[in-house]
Amino acid sequence: DVKVTQSSRYLVKRTGEKVFLECVQDMDHENMFWYRQDPGLGLRLIYFSYDVKMKEKGDIPEGYSVSREKKERFSLILESASTNQTSMYLCASSPPYSSSYNEQFFGPGTRLTVL
Amino acid sequence: AQSVSQHNHHVILSEAASLELGCNYSYGGTVNLxxxxxxxxxxxxxxxxxxxxxxxxKGIKGFEAEFIKSKFSFNLRKPSVQWSDTAEYFCAVTPHTGRRALTFGSGTRLQVQP
Structure with missing residues (x-):
């Protein structure tokens, strides 16, 4: 089974702090994604990566950055946390794109509260 | 860019009732759903x-969905729901070409009452 793990289930930070959310997958997947999940808004894509050191902005990248130094690890960074970044953050991974597009596998999520 | 609409935000059903959750997407090309x-x-x-x-x-746990291209729809169905189906359901789409990340709908919260 594919396993996607996230470093914390719950996190409480203060406004202005730099926050790191870590995600690790164990299936040698090329593609990794960060979403945030908010009630009534579904999941929105923040950033994704299709290879080591490669990244692309998603739909809501403002206030976030990412790092992918190793294939299995994809980090989301909040440079200066703000209260409107309080949310559930979900990481996902998927195999390389092909004519038969494969599903994304999700981690358990990190519920971040910014005070 | 593609978008997904889920019109039912909160659905409450009794056990054994039939379920249909709506999903419509907007995108001009070929998609995966x-x-x-x-x-x-x-x-x-x-x-x-x-x-x-x-x-x-057909999917897991007796769920199925029908893709109707002319209506840009991909509705989810189950003939008889169980209490254990209580969950939030998300429809998602990705195009065959271009950016392959998923675009999600806002979700439907299903509550099944015993």
Whole structure:
């Protein structure tokens, strides 16, 4: 089974702090994604990566950055946390794109509260 | 850019009732379509997916969905729901070309009463 793990289930930070959310997958997947999940808004894509050191902005990248130094690890960074970044953050991974597009596998999520 | 609409935000059913959750997408090209489910306190997991071929796809736990291209719809159905189907359901789409990340709908919270 594919396993996607996230470093914390719950996190409480203060406004202005730099926050790191870590995600690790164990299936040698090329593609990794960060979403945030908010009630009534579904999941929105923040950033994704299709290879080591490669990244692309998603739909809501403002206030976030990412790092992918190793294939299995994809980090989301909040440079200066703000209260409107309080949310559930979900990481996902998927195999390389092909004519038969494969599903994304999700981690358990990190519920971040910014005070 | 593509978008997904889920018109039912909160659905309450009794056990054994039939279920249909609506999903419409907007995109001019060929798409792949997905339904994901999130049970309380659990990971988001795939329920079913459509890539091509038979527009009626069957997924886990007795769920099925029908892709109607002319209506840009991919509605989820189950003939008889159980209390254990209580969860949040998300429809998602990705185009065959270009950016392959999923675009999700806003979700439908299903509550099944025993």
């Amino acid at each position: 997905f339904w994901y489910v999130q049970y309380p306190g659990q990971h988001l997991q795939l329920l079913l997916k459509y890539f091509s071929g038979d527009p009626l796809v």
